[in-house]
Amino acid sequence: MTGIRLKPHPTCGWGRYPVVTSVVQRARWLDDLRLSLDRQATLAQGQLRSYGDAGLAPSVVSTLELNRILHFEPDTGVLEIEAGITLDQILRFVVPRGWFLPVTPGTKHPTIGGCVAADVHGKNHHVDGSLVSHVEALTLVTAEGDTIRCDRSDYADLFWSCFGGMGLTGFVYSVRMQLLAIASDQIGVVTRRTRDLEETCDILKSTQTQHRYSVAWLDVLHRRRRGRGLVMLGDHTQGASMKAHGARTIRFPAVGPRLFARPVMQAGNAAYYRRQLRRLHHSKVHYDPYFYPLDGLRDWNRAYGRPGFLQYQFVVPFAGGLDCIRAFLDRICNTTTCTLAVLKTFGDGQTGPLGFPQRGWTLALDFCQTPKSISTLQDATSLITDAGGRLYLAKDAIMRAEHFADMYPRAGEFLAAKRRYDPGKRLRSALSDRLGIT
Numbered sequence: 001m002t003g004i005r006l007k008p009h010p011t012c013g014w015g016r017y018p019v020v021t022s023v024v025q026r027a028r029w030l031d032d033l034r035l036s037l038d039r040q041a042t043l044a045q046g047q048l049r050s051y052g053d054a055g056l057a058p059s060v061v062s063t064l065e066l067n068r069i070l071h072f073e074p075d076t077g078v079l080e081i082e083a084g085i086t087l088d089q090i091l092r093f094v095v096p097r098g099w100f101l102p103v104t105p106g107t108k109h110p111t112i113g114g115c116v117a118a119d120v121h122g123k124n125h126h127v128d129g130s131l132v133s134h135v136e137a138l139t140l141v142t143a144e145g146d147t148i149r150c151d152r153s154d155y156a157d158l159f160w161s162c163f164g165g166m167g168l169t170g171f172v173y174s175v176r177m178q179l180l181a182i183a184s185d186q187i188g189v190v191t192r193r194t195r196d197l198e199e200t201c202d203i204l205k206s207t208q209t210q211h212r213y214s215v216a217w218l219d220v221l222h223r224r225r226r227g228r229g230l231v232m233l234g235d236h237t238q239g240a241s242m243k244a245h246g247a248r249t250i251r252f253p254a255v256g257p258r259l260f261a262r263p264v265m266q267a268g269n270a271a272y273y274r275r276q277l278r279r280l281h282h283s284k285v286h287y288d289p290y291f292y293p294l295d296g297l298r299d300w301n302r303a304y305g306r307p308g309f310l311q312y313q314f315v316v317p318f319a320g321g322l323d324c325i326r327a328f329l330d331r332i333c334n335t336t337t338c339t340l341a342v343l344k345t346f347g348d349g350q351t352g353p354l355g356f357p358q359r360g361w362t363l364a365l366d367f368c369q370t371p372k373s374i375s376t377l378q379d380a381t382s383l384i385t386d387a388g389g390r391l392y393l394a395k396d397a398i399m400r401a402e403h404f405a406d407m408y409p410r411a412g413e414f415l416a417a418k419r420r421y422d423p424g425k426r427l428r429s430a431l432s433d434r435l436g437i438t
């Protein structure tokens with residue numbers, strides 16, 4: 001064990017809300033995960049790129065020094081890594097060798113352990129499913145201190161419960177996964193400008209079989225044509241280079257006053273929408289700006305000032321989903337200022353009992369954190385439950401326990417696995433306490 005920050009200090013997720021006072025131990029070796037249990041750690045923590053309180057608890061073990069590559073097969077693309085390695089570190093190793101992450105979230109900074117815990121999805125869920133579809137096995141330390149290797153046949157209930165289980169079933173030590181072969185570091189991108197929400201959804205849905213990746217940025221502040229936007233469709237393509245260099249980044253200087261007045265956001269959205277002059281545009285770019293546009297500005301979450309911000313991401317089934325999204329936007333956009341809106345589709349992939357993806361539309365929205373935005377979003381959540389949808393735990397900071405029970409009908413299956421591998425109810429987080437999971 002390389003270090004323990006004995007003095008509790010304030011910690012928060014990417015949204016900078018809520019803040020929990022925490023003692024952090026640091027694991028360097030597999031055995032340190034077990035030892036951290038003796039020192040009362042109740043949760044593994046990665047890069048704190050989850051937005052709300054999923055990675056927060058009064059006593060945690062950080063996995064960031066567990067960042068080694070354990071095994072790599074250059075011919076087949078099978079990779080086994082320690083849980084604290086970040087996606088960026090993985091990409092720097094695998095891209096020059098002709099491989100890529102099979103699923104990646106919209107930032108390359110999370111750890112693979114955090115990505116397992118959230119069962120992250122990318123812009124390719126409609127083709128490739130979520131992360132679990134590409135993971136062969138996990139090694140983890142349970143709350144009882146046992147080291148278990150689990151997969152789809154051995155300890156299958158534990159394996160599935162880890163995906164979406166937000167760290168509540170054990171400390172993941174290593175992940176064995178299958179990478180995706182690529183011919184270059186380039187992505188061929190087709191960008192289509194849309195007139196309104198209907199057209200955005202039509203294009204996203206009708207192009208599902210044609211492109212591996214798809215995502216839409218929405219302008220939800222435009223009064224008449226709310227939901228107009230830019231649909232960005234992408235595919236790995238041929239090219240001469242195989243580099244994992246990120247684009248040059250700049251850092252947001254400091255936490256200061258908030259920069260998101262509504263008229264400023266409306267003007268910003270209009271300018272972003274119009275930056276694309278033609279309705280259809282073809283380009284070829286390095287994968288970095290396509291998958292990780294926000295990583296170019298480090299610490300951009302500071303722009304929301306001390307109170308921080310909320311990301312609210314939900315999924316609703318395709319049947320009735322568009323009506324639900326329209327009603328939801330009508331309800332919230334007049335009372336709160338949404339600073340970012342991103343729409344994607346989910347296909348039929350499998351996930352764990354607390355996994356987020358289900359077939360349908362998924363919309364992620366950012367808001368300044370204020371008592372008003374919290375109560376508005378909490379009240380509007382019944383629209384999501386009524387439509388048969390759910391909120392993403394990796395982004396959540398505000399869901400009420402009764403909504404969780406409605407949204408996650410397989411929670412009983414998860415709790416049965418948790419009872420089996422954590423009979424002493426040791427593993428918990430601020431999120432699990434808030435939602436009544438622990």
Ligand SMILES: Cc1cc2nc3c(=O)[nH]c(=O)nc-3n(C[C@H](O)[C@H](O)[C@H](O)COP(=O)(O)OP(=O)(O)OC[C@H]3O[C@@H](n4cnc5c(N)ncnc54)[C@H](O)[C@@H]3O)c2cc1C
Nearest residue numbers: 046047048049050105106110111113114117121166167172
């Ligand atoms: C800009 C941005 C864009 C994003 N885009 C997407 C996206 O497109 N799709 C998507 O799915 N997500 C997305 N995310 C969310 C992010 O991928 C997840 O929240 C991920 O879980 C963060 O990993 P982390 O290492 O930061 O984990 P943390 O935030 O530190 O922890 C998250 C959860 O993982 C658990 N955990 C961490 N390490 C371990 C371990 N070794 N063993 C067991 N449990 C562990 C924690 O206990 C906690 O419950 C985005 C986040 C940001 C900031």
